[in-house]
Amino acid sequence: MTQLRQASRRDLFKFAGAGVVIFFGLKGLADAQAQERRPPYPSDFHAYLAVGENGRVTVFSGKIEMGQGVLTSQAQMAAEELGVALSSVDMVLGDTERCPWDMGTFGSLTTRMFGPYLRAAAAKARSVLLGLAAKRLNVPADMLTVKDGVVFVIGDPARSVTYAALAKEARVTEAVDEQAVLRRPAAFTVMGRSPKRLDGVEKVTGEAKYAADIRLPNMLYARVLRAPAHGAVLTRLDTAAAEKLPGVIVIKHEDLTAVLHPDPEGAASALSKVVAAWRKAPSSLNQETIFAHLLSAATDVRAIEARGNATSKPVRTFETTYHKGYVAHAPIEPHAALAEVRNGRATVWASTQTPFPTRSAVAKALGFEEKAVRVITPFVGGGFGGKSASLQAIEAARLSQITGRPVQVAWTRAEEFFYDTFDPAAVVTIRSGLDARDRISHWDYVVYAAGPRGASLFYDIPNVRVRSAGGLAYEGEAANESLHLFGTGPWRAPGANMNVFAIESQIDTMAAAAGQDPVAFRLQHLTDERMRRVLQACAGAFGWKPARAPSGGGVAVALSIDAGTYVATMAEVKVDRSKGLVQPTRITCALDMGVVVNPDGARMQTEGCLTMGLGYTLAEELKFDGGEILDTNFGSYQLPRFSWVPPIETVFVKNDTLAPQGCGEPAITTTGAVLANAVFDATGARLLRLPMTPERVLAALAAKGRQASAGAA
Amino acid sequence: MTSISFNLNGKPVSLPGGDDRTLLWVLRTDAGLTGPKYGCGEGRCGACTVLVDGQPVRSCAYPLSGVAGKRVLTIEGLAKNGTLHPLQQAFIDHGAFQCGYCTSSMLLTAYALLQETPHPTRDDMISRLNNNLCRCGAHLRILDAIEAVSKPMGARS
């Protein structure tokens, strides 16, 4: 892929000169997109896919590779539909000049939403090639089949012609066919398998290039002057000392003050010589006071779901408030970009999940037309929703425009924390109730600031009201600006981690009050067959033994539906009662994600989700003082480590009648709930705030002890 | 200008600087080796790991002068004559990476461990790797890959 990324645009035209090129050209599918509340899919005339005269297939996709394995899974989809070996597929990802327009890589949409287009494009290419072969071999197309790029007559394989030979003589450009007939899962030979990742060799040899690894002759490394706190105003600036250093260029342009040097350390030491004074905006908000603020400031309440009368009175009422702090994306690769602005054109290599929106933003910042800007996305070192804004690309482009030289902007870890678009702190209040038969009769739910993803109920409850307060900028709605002092944005399964934590904790609380086994209690309220199957599969694999919680065993369950995928997770924990430490000892996760494109890839994503989930569940919570971000590195802000991760078993519940659903996010939504429920099962103490830090676990245990002695007295 | 001579991935080199320059940036710029990554700059994540005389060091917090006369191995030097080291192959076979940004640090740290302790226990591996961060959650696969290579019957070179 490295070579392809560097290949020139002429290659594309070469394909177009001879070969089969499949363009976008659909209208019906755009309506389907609109239903998903996303802008319609590309209307530009970039190819999705080309079969070259050498027989190689090139797939062009705006979806970038940041670890989720879509380089490989997209190649699998194309290879499957075309009938070629995976090894004959080349991928070009996230290059705005070569790939069809794309909104960005997030929301587990690559396989679910882009997948059908890609498969349709490949299926179209196959039918075009079969048509050409039919003429060449002088047989009807329906007597032909294809394997590994060779078309042959069914029953007479000697009469054959290769894709390469066909492409050599063809000059076909076709639009994707809306009616493309996709291959059925039973016939799959490439999809549904787990080939080794196509980026493997590059990534284990250090050859894989990330944005900060790109070098251009004469380039400069920039460090940008940063405010000590969001909302702080610059009151004094003196760059004289920095300007005196050899090789240093100081740029002061509007809001941007930067020092540049041919060596990154030269730039860093120049920045340390810049004297700046700031006036901070006063604020009493911090990680403790934020929740009261959210409750009072999130005033725009909107209905998500309602039936029956949720405000009537149940036999037994359970009222609970749940909390969760801000969580950082903290990819190990900080944002980086290299920009070269020359002769009225800009080329930007950026660590981004959104190459096309980044192109628009860079064009706007430079005063260029969009077509004068090319964004190229090398490998991205983790995104999780956090690499959508691309401020670093804009900064690099502006500085390159001013200096006339290529400029790299690579953020430090402190900058990465400062400019992160955090998963917002959030509150959920639930008033739920049981009827006289211990069935859930009432559910009145409000989520503040996290958004509605994952808030809808899949349990059968007669009286329900679900509401969401506090708009989210990333949903394309007006942000409730007064909510947060710094950036917030989508974080792996945005909002769902908080909602599932609250919902599944509350269900568990009621199961315990009803004196019932948590799995049996859930099944009593579930008619959705898909969810029942997933729960039962999980229980079987985990070896669930029915018992009323707290059983002392430290085992628990949590369910979720996310990105079209059904998830049931069971976990076992040990709680160190003297230190308050929670150690998961095993996790089993069952998922129904429809057709599984790459089982091993899906397993890796699930393990990644559950491992990452340990962070927001047990440790990760941003500390801040007003607009000042107090966490600046991995000392005070802890990510999950090897010693935290228990054995994880992933079970796929077969559902080949359903197109592939999301896989990079669903499992993470259950982590908070399943571990909170497991701590309850182990100790009888209910944790209502994430993360469950040792102090909070100790406090909950102490409160539990007080309750018990008060009860005994 | 001073310069520091050392052995880099098997070849003698002499690179400009001394106490005033940090190994990570010299490798990434002057030497053109971008396998060692910046992740935190404070020795907390391990992304910049290289081996100095066989020992893992955090090159973001290591002066260039510290490698004078020593052997430095970066991820670029692990494969020999285009053949992957068995650990590298095991990382591929076990899917021991996702984004790949931590991969060079994991490989080199594991390589150093296996040089010292050819058959480490799972706990040995965890304690050696515990300060190497991976945000993607490839931890279990990384341990599986090291285990596969370290098995007494495993293919070792």
Ligand code: FES
């Ligand atoms: S970059 Fe050196 S330890 Fe993080």
Ligand code: FES
């Ligand atoms: S694979 Fe992404 S940080 Fe480890």
